[in-house]
Amino acid sequence: MRSTLSLMMVFGLAAHGIDLYVSPAGDDGNAGTRENPLKTLVCARDLIRLRKQDESARVILLNGIHKLSEPLVLDERDGGTSTAPVTYEGESLDAIISGGESIPGNAWQQGANGVWTAKVDWPKGKIPFVQLWVDGRRLTRARTPNEGKYFFYRCAVPRTPEQKRFTKSFVIRKLDMPDWMLDPGVAFVGYPHWSNKYAYIESYDAETGEVSFVGNDFAMHCVEKDGRYYLENHIKALDVPGEWYFDEAASTLHVIPQEGVDLRKSQVVYPVVRRNLIVINGSHETGKLVKNLHFKNLTFMHTDAHIESSYKHSVQGAHVQQGALLAYGLHDSSVRDCEFVHLGEHGISLLEGCQRNVIRDNHIHDLGGGGVYLSVEVPRIWNDSVGTNHNTVENNLLHDGGHIYRHACGIFLGGSASYNTLSHNEICNFSWDGVHLGWSWSGTNKTLTHHNTVSWNHIHHIGNGVLSDLAAIYTLGQQPGTVIQYNHIHHISRNNGGYGGWGIYPDAGSSYLTIDSNLVHDTEDGGLHMHCYSQPHDNVVTNNIFAYSEAYQMIRGNQLDPKEGLHVELERNIICHEKGRLYGGSWTKDGKFSTDRNLLWGHGKECSFNGNNLKMWRETGRDVNSVVADPKFVDADNRDFHLLSDSPALALGFNPFPYEQAGIQGNPKLQKLAAMIVPREKELVERPTIGAISEDFESLKVGQIPEIGSVYIEREDAGIVVSDEQAASGKKSLKFIDKPGQKHGYNPHFAYYVNWDLLGRKVIGKFKAYLTEGTILEHQWRDWTHSPFVPGPTILIGGDGTLAVGGTALAKVPHNTWFEIQVEYEKSTWSLQVIVPGEATKRFGEFKTSDDFKRLTWIGFVSAAADKDIHFYLDDISIK
Ligand SMILES: [Ca+2]
Ligand SMILES: [Ca+2]
Structure with missing residues (x-):
């Protein structure tokens, strides 16, 4: 404990307000001068609280790493006035406030397999760190597949759009699933459209491929046609330079350094402080505001992120994450000439009641x-x-x-x-x-x-x-x-x-x-x-x-x-x-x-x-x-x-x-x-492609949606499922049920996502249809590499069975019996065959597609009847 006498000495030293010096090499028993600096920011803060209200104060951080083991918390006692402000100021940007800890060079063991290991003094029960830096470079927590590549999921069952957007369960492809996927600590990192989410698998159904996740707050927009995900945080995912894994039970860090990096000579840092280094707790509710508090010429470094299962996922913009400097009720203050770097969440958050x-x-x-x-x-x-x-x-x-x-x-x-x-x-x-x-x-x-x-x-x-x-x-x-x-x-x-x-x-x-x-x-x-x-x-x-x-x-x-x-x-x-x-x-x-x-x-x-x-x-x-x-x-x-x-x-x-x-x-x-600054390279995701489609629906259960292809519905009673009511082959087909009162005329619809370069490629598509009175069926091929898409071959069958291409009626197809459509495409040209049993095959074409139709990404079957209660069936779909 500091004596009152030495406090008096401190305050007597500065002619224009108080200057207190802090150095990592200092001592909190010192007077706080440049020559005899304090050691901690907490001590400096507490001393400043004892000054007279009309005195300004500066805390000068001398160069070096000012390590924190928890955030420095400031409140209304720690601000100043417009004529007597409080400033925390670095001697230079080499005055670093860090929530990190480094691993001494001699702690490292180099393994035969390129994996280096070091013991880390990590408290038992404390949530493990999720980031690591080697010589200022952020490394990747071990993941599979490796950076830039993904696995893909889809929704488990057809749902209404609202349920589909917030579904909690997905189907993953069995071939992707590593044997360690269900081990504790493994994160399933999904990428729904405009965010990403760290989720933790609770159960997995080996028969259906369906996974479900821990926690009730889980909601992942599942509208992306190939939802991307990867699995993170397992020793078996550690396989390329730049990856690391922390074995909590053994308190051992495993790293595969970049080529040529000797970890014994490197600065390896892991964060021990989560989220915030400085928390400014003013309150607009009680009026206890923090005012005239300034930060200048300081480096803020090394915070960790909160991503375990209890973390709150932001629906948009990572709005619930927090800054290394986090303030509430802060007025007339500033952050200038500082560096914020190597952080787990944001740089600076000024929240409720922060003004001017x-x-x-x-x-x-x-x-x-x-x-x-x-x-x-x-x-x-x-x-x-x-x-x-x-x-x-x-x-x-x-x-x-x-x-x-x-x-x-x-x-x-x-x-x-x-x-x-x-x-x-x-x-x-x-x-x-x-x-x-x-x-x-x-x-x-x-x-x-x-x-x-x-x-x-x-x-x-x-x-x-x-x-x-x-x-x-x-x-x-x-x-x-x-x-x-x-x-x-x-x-x-x-x-x-x-x-x-x-x-x-x-x-x-x-x-x-x-x-x-x-x-x-x-x-x-x-x-x-x-x-x-x-x-x-x-x-x-x-x-x-x-x-x-x-x-x-x-x-x-x-x-x-x-x-x-x-x-x-x-x-x-x-x-x-x-x-x-x-x-x-x-x-x-x-x-x-x-x-x-x-x-x-x-x-x-x-x-x-x-x-x-x-x-x-x-x-x-x-x-x-x-x-x-x-x-x-x-x-x-x-x-x-x-x-x-x-x-x-x-x-x-x-x-x-x-x-x-x-x-x-x-x-x-x-x-x-x-x-x-080097612009980030644009990530080009390799998506799953389907080689050829050949579907007779015989291996699927009645009431199921097809495993290949995507079903889009608005209402649960107007959907697309496997049915045994009609069949062109075997006993089953795909039934479309359309009902009045849907917002979009194109629902329900069904599509295959292929990704075929059409240059020099001939594509033949066939399907059989069993239509009922009033059915309107649109069959279209699209190139969705453009937005909006470029249409390719397009056929429209009207409610009375009139088959048209480009607005021209070509033929009449029957109701309540199976018939076949064949489309042949090559070099921006396509033709059409209509095969009705007992009639001569009709051929139409050639039709031209736009020069922009270069890639076949989408093949769709749309029930386009508006406000009608109808159903129809498709079977024997083949596209190759
Ligand atoms: Ca890996
Ligand atoms: Ca069939």
């Missing part, structure tokens, strides 16, 4: 989660004090996130974050959103996230082939006063078996947004995706450049238009493409949107307006005063989007903006680091 704080000039990278999170969930009780408002996140470099929580974001504003400014940040190498704004899926309910400004950010290499349904800037719900302006966005991609790698993406309910003067180029699926779900309204999109998306430039998804007003006004934008098309999705004739005075350019190709040409489009009142012309960029090939002085955009009122000023400004050190 500044996060500036920080370098935040190598993250299990995301960068900066401002408010996450909608508060139960709303008042002005609970909001995370008037904060500034500026000039930060955020990159290399989502290592554990793939859905984590660069910057996230959730439940009640308003009047915040996100400006001049550079954000890249995240697997989901760059910036996420909002936490309501409704366009009619008021929200608590609004009046935020997202400007001058440079956001690039987002998605990188991992997840779906993502964007550089993403919004949800009503956001009056929110402005998205002067951002430079490029290279946005998504999972190659998924969908949705967009630039700016106002999702469900997004309303009252101003999207102005942004440059968005080289996205996979579109520069702008205006999702028209939940009556979004009053969005204005002006003066932007949307260029060179692979698919469409401008997407409008769904169509739940507002009851009054417009969904969006698009004006004075430059929209330009070489590949893909201009407008796609649901920019329909009766859609509630306006678009005019834009400069449109397809590099000489005719622009496509939702399938219309310009003349047809203008007849609907759209783009009447727009111009189709070369925008005259300085150098489009080299992505210089400045305009030449004779650009026709200028005459339309386009106002050029200096997009090169987006990103970090006035910080040469961070700018240099930003320039050195």
Whole structure:
């Protein structure tokens, strides 16, 4: 215990407030001077609490590793006032606050098989660590299959869409299942569309292949056609350099180092502190706020992630994960010139009641989660004090996130974050959103996230082939006063078996947004995706450049238009493409949107307006005063989007903006680091392919859904199952039951997912059908490597048995008897045979497919009767 006398000495030392020095080599019995520093931050904190209220205080961390074994907790006693602030400051960024422990070189044993081992002093019963770094490089916890590869699951039973989205059980392929899958501690890491989830298998049915998981909160969106997963954390999964495994029972760490790495000479670190290094516990409820507390020039390093079975899975954006610096009720404070690195979850979380704080000039990278999170969930009780408002996140470099929580974001504003400014940040190498704004899926309910400004950010290499349904800037719900302006966005991609790698993406309910003067180029699926779900309204999109998306430039998804007003006004934008098309999705004739005075350019190709040409489009009142012309960029090939002085955009009122000023400004050190970042390589997932389909349904149980292929239904009483009521061969066939009152005319439907390159390949498809009166059957082949798909051979059989191709009636097929259809495809040409017993075979064709139909990914059978109570059967499906 420190004596009162020495405290007096400490406080007497500083002429302008108190300076306390802390060094890992210090001693808490010391006076806290530079020469005789303290050892711990806890001691410094407690000493500062004893000062006079009008004295400012600095805790100066000398260089070295300041190890924590638990988070440093600060409360209202630990802040200052505007004239007497409290600052924790590093001597340099080599003053490191670390929640990690290193393994001494002499602890390592090199095994004959390339596996090194070391004993770790890990407390019995403590949840084991899940990350490891060797010389600052994050290693992979042993997994199978190895990085970049996956196993695949599907839903166990057909369900209604709602059940299908939140199913708790899956069927996995037996051939994938290693014999250790059910051992304790093994994580099943699934990738449903826009998130990933660590799950733990509770049971496995060897007969059906069905697995179920521990815990009731488990819900995994199961809509992905080939759900990806891998198994993590078993000694038998340890098989490639860069992997490690911790044997808890034996307290032994096993590592296969990268080639040439000698672990005896390396710094090997594992985290001992979970989630948070600093916790600031102010309270907006009691008014005990923490004020005027500053962090400067410090490095925060090594936290662990929470992923065992009790962890809470975030439905979106890893919103429940936490920052290494976590604050509640923090006012008028700052984090500047700091580095946040090698973390299990996020960098910084400012949650309920954090106001007027500044996060500036920080370098935040190598993250299990995301960068900066401002408010996450909608508060139960709303008042002005609970909001995370008037904060500034500026000039930060955020990159290399989502290592554990793939859905984590660069910057996230959730439940009640308003009047915040996100400006001049550079954000890249995240697997989901760059910036996420909002936490309501409704366009009619008021929200608590609004009046935020997202400007001058440079956001690039987002998605990188991992997840779906993502964007550089993403919004949800009503956001009056929110402005998205002067951002430079490029290279946005998504999972190659998924969908949705967009630039700016106002999702469900997004309303009252101003999207102005942004440059968005080289996205996979579109520069702008205006999702028209939940009556979004009053969005204005002006003066932007949307260029060179692979698919469409401008997407409008769904169509739940507002009851009054417009969904969006698009004006004075430059929209330009070489590949893909201009407008796609649901920019329909009766859609509630306006678009005019834009400069449109397809590099000489005719622009496509939702399938219309310009003349047809203008007849609907759209783009009447727009111009189709070369925008005259300085150098489009080299992505210089400045305009030449004779650009026709200028005459339309386009106002050029200096997009090169987006990103970090006035910080040469961070700018240099930003320039050195290597974009993440896009992950290209190898998906299971089906060699050939030959299905007579005889080996399946009545009432089952087929093992190969996918069934899509809306209601449990309108489905597709194996039946013994009719059969073309043997005793069984596939029965389709359609009922009135379904939302989509295309349900129920059934599809095979193959993945065949059609170059030089001949494909023959055959099936037998037994139709009843009123059945409408559509049979289609699709290339889903494009979004939306490119149709191939397509046959429609109407309710009276009329068989048509491309709107032309060709033949009549009978009801209540089996007949056969054969389709032959080769070199963009296909033909058709209709074989009715007792009649001469009819041949039709040749028909042409689009040049874009290059890969056969989907073969579907759609019950297209609307509002009818009908059923029919298919049998002997063969496609090869
Ligand atoms: Ca492995
Ligand atoms: Ca059969």
